[in-house]
Amino acid sequence: MNEIKLLGKKPTRHGFGEGLVVLGEKYDNVIVLGGDITGSVMTSYFQEKFPERFFSIGVAEQNATTIAAGFALSGKIAFFASYSAFSAFRNADQLRISVAYNDINVKIGGGHAGITVGPDGATHQALEEIAFIRTLPNMTLVVPADYTEAKKATIAIGEKFGPCFIRFGRSAVPMFTTDDSPFALGKANILREGKDVAIVACGLLVWEALLAAEELSKKGINARVINNHTIKPIDVETLVNAARDCGCMVTAEEHQVHGGLGGAVAEVTAKNYPVPIEFVGVRDKFGCSGEPEELMVKFGLTWKEIYASALKVIERRDKGFIGYRQVKDVEDYKE
Amino acid sequence: MALEITFSDKTFENKKRNPDEFSEIALEIRRDIIKSLYLAKSGHSGGTLGTSDIFSVLFFGGVMKYNPQKPDWKDRDRFVLSAGHLCPVLYSTLARAGFYSPEELYRLRKFGSRLQGHPGFDMKLPGIESSTGSLGQGVSIAVGMAMSDKHADKNNRKVFALTGDGEVEEGTVWEAAMAAAHYKLDNLCWILDNNDCQIDGRVKDVMSIYPVDKKFEAFGFDVINIDGHNYNDIKNAFAKFKSNHESKIGKPTAIIAKTIMGKGVSFMEDKYIWHGNPPNEEQAKIALEDLK
Ligand SMILES: Cc1ncc(C[n+]2csc(CCOP(=O)(O)OP(=O)(O)O)c2C)c(N)n1
Numbered sequence: 001m002n003e004i005k006l007l008g009k010k011p012t013r014h015g016f017g018e019g020l021v022v023l024g025e026k027y028d029n030v031i032v033l034g035g036d037i038t039g040s041v042m043t044s045y046f047q048e049k050f051p052e053r054f055f056s057i058g059v060a061e062q063n064a065t066t067i068a069a070g071f072a073l074s075g076k077i078a079f080f081a082s083y084s085a086f087s088a089f090r091n092a093d094q095l096r097i098s099v100a101y102n103d104i105n106v107k108i109g110g111g112h113a114g115i116t117v118g119p120d121g122a123t124h125q126a127l128e129e130i131a132f133i134r135t136l137p138n139m140t141l142v143v144p145a146d147y148t149e150a151k152k153a154t155i156a157i158g159e160k161f162g163p164c165f166i167r168f169g170r171s172a173v174p175m176f177t178t179d180d181s182p183f184a185l186g187k188a189n190i191l192r193e194g195k196d197v198a199i200v201a202c203g204l205l206v207w208e209a210l211l212a213a214e215e216l217s218k219k220g221i222n223a224r225v226i227n228n229h230t231i232k233p234i235d236v237e238t239l240v241n242a243a244r245d246c247g248c249m250v251t252a253e254e255h256q257v258h259g260g261l262g263g264a265v266a267e268v269t270a271k272n273y274p275v276p277i278e279f280v281g282v283r284d285k286f287g288c289s290g291e292p293e294e295l296m297v298k299f300g301l302t303w304k305e306i307y308a309s310a311l312k313v314i315e316r317r318d319k320g321f322i323g324y325r326q327v328k329d330v331e332d333y334k335e
Numbered sequence: 336m337a338l339e340i341t342f343s344d345k346t347f348e349n350k351k352r353n354p355d356e357f358s359e360i361a362l363e364i365r366r367d368i369i370k371s372l373y374l375a376k377s378g379h380s381g382g383t384l385g386t387s388d389i390f391s392v393l394f395f396g397g398v399m400k401y402n403p404q405k406p407d408w409k410d411r412d413r414f415v416l417s418a419g420h421l422c423p424v425l426y427s428t429l430a431r432a433g434f435y436s437p438e439e440l441y442r443l444r445k446f447g448s449r450l451q452g453h454p455g456f457d458m459k460l461p462g463i464e465s466s467t468g469s470l471g472q473g474v475s476i477a478v479g480m481a482m483s484d485k486h487a488d489k490n491n492r493k494v495f496a497l498t499g500d501g502e503v504e505e506g507t508v509w510e511a512a513m514a515a516a517h518y519k520l521d522n523l524c525w526i527l528d529n530n531d532c533q534i535d536g537r538v539k540d541v542m543s544i545y546p547v548d549k550k551f552e553a554f555g556f557d558v559i560n561i562d563g564h565n566y567n568d569i570k571n572a573f574a575k576f577k578s579n580h581e582s583k584i585g586k587p588t589a590i591i592a593k594t595i596m597g598k599g600v601s602f603m604e605d606k607y608i609w610h611g612n613p614p615n616e617e618q619a620k621i622a623l624e625d626l627k
Contacts, residue, residue, distance in 0.1 A: 036501060036535045036542075056535060058504035058542025059470050086469060119377045119444040121452035123419065123468030286457065290446030298446065 007175040012150040012168035017042025019154025035082040041111035065091035072104040081109025088129035099163045100136040112170040114254035116292035125287035131259025134232045140164040141232040145206035146175045152183040171292045174207040188235040194222030198242035198249045205252040211303035243273040248317035250309045257281040276316040278309035342437040351397040354566035361391040367427035369622045372613035375444040381596035381609035383424040390428045392569040403433035406461035417473025418499040419453040429462035471505030481523040497526040501533030504542045515587040516555030523587040524576045530596040532607035556589040563592030
């Protein structure tokens with residue numbers, strides 16, 4: 001296994017924007033719709049390069065999503081991107097019926113996702129769309145971990161037939177995958193081998209998972225770190241193997257603890273190989289204004305929570321049935 | 336010399352005023368906007384400066400009924416900032432009206448502040464009637480409030496809402512307009528900040544809304560076109576709305592205010608790149624010079 005190194009920092013949205021340009025060069029039926037924030041979600045790169053294949057729709061996410069469906073039904077690969085708060089929720093019905101039910105080539109970019117959009121506050125901090133999007137039949141949902149992976153994922157969803165959603169962020173985040181790192185939709189990547197605990201993460205939290213694993217190794221605990229970039233279709237085999245080999249898991253995501261990556265992993269393991277799981281994510285709360293790093297700490301989204309959750313879940317596993325929570329000390333996510 | 340920021344503790348009364356009395360208030364609000372955005376290092380300069388004159392008349396010209404000591408007063412008129420990103424102008428206005436101390440302006444957009452990047456109802460900031468920031472929702476909320484006042488409670492309250500011109504590209508905005516006319520909401524005053532700027536460019540280029548006054552007319556509104564920086568115009572428009580309300584005209588009112596993005600700060604005026612940026616230190620110095 002190659003050593004994983006920090007290669008600098010860059011926002012995942014840049015990977016999305018550059019991936020679109022690659023697609024535009026390769027396929028002349030790729031079109032992009034703008035939602036008045038093209039410079040934020042980097043569809044501006046495509047607009048500059050292919051102005052004749054870019055169409056401004058204005059601040060109208062419902063309309064843009066359904067117009068994309070019209071393009072797709074006319075043989076195009078149609079991309080529309082906005083902030084994830086608005087390109088997953090404002091247009092939810094349009095996504096469900098005109099896109100997913102039709103099962104057509106509409107590709108949605110959800111930018112400025114998660115708590116790290118920062119000072120804009122709760123209205124703009126999408127923390128629920130993994131839960132929604134992954135329940136839509138026919139959908140592919142990918143949450144890349146860094147800039148390079150975002151670029152590959154963008155190209156991959158362009159080349160896969162059917163409705164797809166890619167979630168990415170605003171702020172510059174650690175880069176650690178390279179052009180040579182493996183990437184295939186639906187195939188989770190094991191970034192670090194280990195059999196003591198499995199840490200399954202997506203997006204920005206993959207880097208934090210690696211940091212946590214490093215700290216755990218100092219205690220003699222070998223964590224398996226899985227970059228679960230594709231939430232749907234989920235890589236059942238890799239997850240079940242991890243459950244079997246490690247006997248306990250931690251999930252980590254920049255999203256509500258309910259219904260997101262953690263929920264997806266729990267569904268897979270509960271059905272195939274039940275093990276104790278601890279969930280790292282936002283604990284059933286709306287976000288608020290603040291600087292990205294500050295919010296990561298306040299909302300418990302750093303390696304420290306992953307580390308602590310790993311120790312906790314290992315203890316639960318080792319206690320066997322006693323590790324199952326008793327009714328009197330059942331945990332939920334309210335403080 | 337480093338820029339040192341202080342906020343005055345000035346407050347202004349809400350009363351009938353001559354048009355020339357508003358410029359002092361608007362200037363104070365514009366200075367607050369520049370200072371608070373400079374400290375926040377993010378936020379929207381253009382539309383906030385551009386609507387400062389409207390806010391001055393609406394809150395300090397005896398147009399709205401409110402009581403800063405009793406923000407929940409049940410007979411108050413309500414204002415919904417549908418264009419939630421413009422909250423720095425509202426935060427300054429509410430502070431200058433005495434709802435809370437202008438000291439809070441130091442902490443715009445900071446962790447733990449009640450002055451969220453977009454209005455958060457969860458923060459319980461006095462004077463904020465709803466969370467907004469997802470464009471297009473605030474006007475429907477205002478329609479709901481006005482329906483509740485007029486048709487359920489049958490009271491005499493008024494409801495005001497302000498939308499951007501990019502914002503009215505959202506389709507639900509026109510569903511709200513249809514309902515407002517259908518329910519004859521003469522207690523509703525819809526202010527459109529028509530600066531012809533949005534994030535990606537000119538409104539006419541990004542997605543034209545024109546002729547927007549004709550659209551509102553066709554939907555059944557009493558439409559008043561004004562210069563959004565002329566205090567006389569603004570005053571008269573609100574007076575017309577008041578008489579529409581009192582005479583039960585049976586139509587909602589739309590005030591289409593032609594404004595200039597960044598108004599009052601020379602280098603920001605009519606430049607859409609200032610939609611969503613704060614001034615840096617150099618720029619804040621020049622801006623505060625302009626706003627002397
Ligand atoms: C539903 C929704 N979509 C997109 C955005 C992002 N956004 C914030 S302000 C804005 C442009 C609004 O333009 P306008 O209403 O003209 O405001 P102005 O530029 O005059 O401040 C956009 C697209 C949002 N806040 N809500």
